[in-house]
Amino acid sequence: MAPALDGNPLTMNREVELIEALTCDLPHRPDTVLGSGDDCAIVKSSPDRDLLLKTDAMVEGIHFTAQEDPVKVGHKAINRLLSDVAAMGGEAGSVLVTIGLPRDFQMDWLQSFYKGMKEVALRHHLALVGGETTHTSGPFFCSIAMTGLVSPGKAVLRSGARVRDAIFVSGTLGGSLAGKHLDFDPRLKESQWLTKHFEIHAMMDLSDGLASDLRQLCHASQVGAEIWADYLPVSRDARLRARSGKTSKPPLAAALSDGEDFELLWTLDRSQAVALKDAWKEAFPDTPLSCIGKVIEQPEIYLKDDQGLRILPHHGYDHLQQS
C-alpha cells in the first residue's frame, strides 16, 4: 500500500482494518500457496516454478502529479510491482496494464507513459501482454497486474522472522519525494543474490516507510524489533530536505516514516550477519547495506538512541530528534 502523497490519505490503521474486514474468508483453491497479506500472492504453477501474483494502482494527484515526466511515471508504475516481486525473491514474468482515461486525456502524455513502462519491461525481461482501457470521470488511473516466478517453496515471506535475527536494509531511507519515488531501480538482482547465497528468514519491500513496514513484518512473524538510530541509513535527500526547510521532519524521522523508499528489508540469523556484509560489499560495492537492529520476542518496535531505548509510537515520528 503506497502512502498518499497529498493530504488526507487512507491512514495506515484504517487501511489495515479495512483490508482485514474485506479479505477475511477469501475463497482459495488447492493451488493457492499464499493468499493476500504479503508482497505477492503465490500459486502453484509447475513442478519447478511457483507463480507470484501482484496488482497495484496509481492515481494522478495521489501517486504522481500532472507536472511530472510521464516517462518516469511509467517507470514507477511498473517498478513498484517489480519491487514486490523482488521482495519475495522472485524474478519478473508478465504484466498487464489497465488504464482509466479522463475525457481530456492527452495522447502525447499517454504515449510517453507507455514508453516508460516499455523501457522498464525491456530492462527487466518482463513481457507486456495486454490490459484494458476504460473511461473515468475522475483523474487518470492505472492498475498494473504482474506475474513473477520463483522456485517452489523458495519465496521469502514476511512471516519468517525469528527472535535474535539481524535486521538489514538495502540502500538509504527517507526523502524519496525529492525524486527517488519516480526514479528507482527495483532490487531484483540483489534479492535473487540474497536468496541464492543466504537463508533469508523474512523479507518485504519498503513502500510505506521503515517503521510502518517493519511493524507489518513483525506482526506477520509474531515478533518485535529493536532498531538502532545510529545505524539507520538516512538518505542524502532526507538531510537536504530537512536543511532546506522543504519538510519539517528531522532526517531520522524521514528515514523512519517517509514512504516509497522501494528498498528491501529482511532478516536472517545473526550468525550470518558478518558473512553477508562481506559478500554484499563484493557483489554490490555501490549499494549501501545496513544492519539496523535485531528481532526480539516482545511484539513492539523499540528505537535505541543516545537517550536509551523507547517504544516507537504507531503514528507520528516527526517529534523524534536527530540522534
Added chain:
Amino acid sequence: MAPALDGNPLTMNREVELIEALTCDLPHRPDTVLGSGDDCAIVKSSPDRDLLLKTDAMVEGIHFTAQEDPVKVGHKAINRLLSDVAAMGGEAGSVLVTIGLPRDFQMDWLQSFYKGMKEVALRHHLALVGGETTHTSGPFFCSIAMTGLVSPGKAVLRSGARVRDAIFVSGTLGGSLAGKHLDFDPRLKESQWLTKHFEIHAMMDLSDGLASDLRQLCHASQVGAEIWADYLPVSRDARLRARSGKTSKPPLAAALSDGEDFELLWTLDRSQAVALKDAWKEAFPDTPLSCIGKVIEQPEIYLKDDQGLRILPHHGYDHLQQS
C-alpha cells in the same frame, strides 16, 4: 472493452486506434504464447497447462451506478473476466482485486461488493488471492486481474475463423441494460463443453455488441461474415425495451449493437453445425443456440434480411428496421 453506459464513451474506432498505438512493439518473453489483442493473453506455465491472463476495470457512473445493488456489481466485476476466460476455452484460476476509493466511500457498500465477488469466486472455484487499495479523488473504480488455465495449444483464439465456417452464438442478444449486464452467468461450462466435443475455430465473448465484436473476430481472422437477421436471437428484454419506449432502438438493432451480452460467439466447420445443434440441445436444453451466419472471404460484415444483402455500417445500427 466494455462500452460506456453513459454518454460520450470512448468510441470504438478511437479506442481501437488508441490501443493499437500503445500496444505496438510490446516487449515479450520466450514464455509469451499470445500478447494483447485477444480475450486473454497466454503464457506458458507447465508442460500440461498454459496460463491465461486478463485484466478489466469498472468505474462508477460508467459500468454501474450508485443505485445498483453492490452485491450484483461485485458479481459483474468478476463475471466479466470469467466470460473472457470462457471465450478462450479456459477454466478459472485466481483473481486479484484492486480498488480506488473516493473519500466518502461507504463501508457497507464495499462489504456488499466484496460479498458479491466472493459468491462468484466460490461458485466458479476461483481463488481470491489479494489485491490493492488506493484513494482516488474521482469515482470508485475497481480493476480485476484474473488467471485462467487451459491445456497447451488448446486455447481458442479470435484469429482462427475460416471461410465457410458456420457462426454461432449462445443465449439471446440485446437489452442487457434491463438487468442482465449485472446478473449473468459466464459461459464457462458451455465453452469447456464446446472445446471438448468440437473443433472450434475461433471464439470470443460478446461485450461490445455482436456487430462490433464479430467485426473484431473477422479482422483477427482476416475474413468477413454474412449474418442473417431472421436467425439473430433477439432477447425478450430488447423487445420489451423497444415496446416500452425505454429505447428508440428497434430490437434487431439492439441485438446487433447493445453491449454487455456476455454470450459466446464462435465459428466451426459448417459440416459440424447440425451435430453441434443436436448435442447442444442435449447438454444445455435451457440455453438457446443460434447459427446466425457464415464466414466469407470478403472482409466486410453483411446483413441479410427481407430487403436483401447489405454491408453493415461500422457505426449506428439504430436506423435498421426490424425485419
